[in-house]
Structures are given as structure tokens and as C-alpha cells.
Amino acid sequence: MKRPVRITHSLVSLLDALSGAPAQWWHGYDLSKETGLKAGTLYPLLSRLESMGLLEARWSAPQANGRPPRHLYRLTSDGRVFVRDLIATSGAVRAT
Template sequence: MPPRNRPLSAQAVGVLRALAAEPSRWRYGYDLATEVGLKSGSLYPILLRLADRGLLEAAWEPGPEGRPPRHMYRLTGSGREYLAALPTPARPAPRLNLRPSEAP
């Protein structure tokens, strides 16, 4: 079965953008979850899908003695290209501080 080519969710794009801040740096899932505001039940499936698409790479880091290994993530060249092709996020329009009598 060929892979599906659906657009990424806003959450997945947010994860990519967080990784893009320092694209060559390895990041832990917990740190990413904290930064992007996702719970692990949402974040880790996103990370797996992004890795399956080749947009990020994953590696295991041995844990300190008595601790399990930790998964780390970073962007690939394809991930950087994908982000570069996305439109920049829209900024909210500035708010005008008008008195009610001046409102349009």
C-alpha cells in the first residue's frame, strides 16, 4: 500500500517549527512536549509520523546507569525543506484601542 500524503496537522507543523529553531540539535520528546504544549499521547504519534515521512530523524541515547535509554529527535534536510515551503504563520491584526463612539 503506498504511503498516504495528507497535509500535516497544525500540531505536527508546530513540532517541526520547534525543532527548526536549532535544526542540528538533538531534542528529547519531553522537552518538545513542554515547548509545544502537547501531551505525550499526542506528541509521540506525531514524532513517529514525521520520522516515517523522513522529516526528522530519531536516535536512542543510552540512559544513565539504571535508567532506560531516551529517544532524541532532530530535523532532516527534508524537514527543513518542508518548512521552508510552508507559508509563514499569519500574524494577528493589531488591535485598535477605539472608544465605543469611535468604532466603525
């Protein structure tokens, strides 16, 4: 059984960024810059949301020789519904 998501400031900040462009693929680094979340907070949140089916993730091709591929993230349809419901019940995330 999946644990419910605790609604924290970090989660709201992350969902706010992701819901601003729900079809866009985001790099973790860009999400960190957008939200101000440190890697030790951001990546566990991303992993948890992905395991719950609220985010999808894929690897990008390296952009330059010698650069590793990067993980990309975006909201799933369930994730968009989750954000919409969160807005409706708490107004925690900006309405988009």
C-alpha cells in the first residue's frame, strides 16, 4: 500500500514549478534552480512522486561528448489531477 503524500512547503514548491509547464520535461538541476530546493530534498521528492505515478521520468541523450545523460521529469496525467485537486482543496499551488 502506498503512503499518502505529506503536503510540505518543498512539495508545494516542486509541484508549483512542474505545474507551470505540465507537458515540459525538466532536468533536476533546472527544478533545483526554479524551486531553490537542494539536491538532498529535491531528488527524494522526485523519486517518491515517480513511484506514486505522479511523475514520469526518462533519460536524455548526452548534449556534448563526455557529458553523462541526464534524468528528465514531468507530471503524468495523474500528477496533473493531483495538482488540480490540491489547488481545489487547499489553494496550495498556483492555479494554472
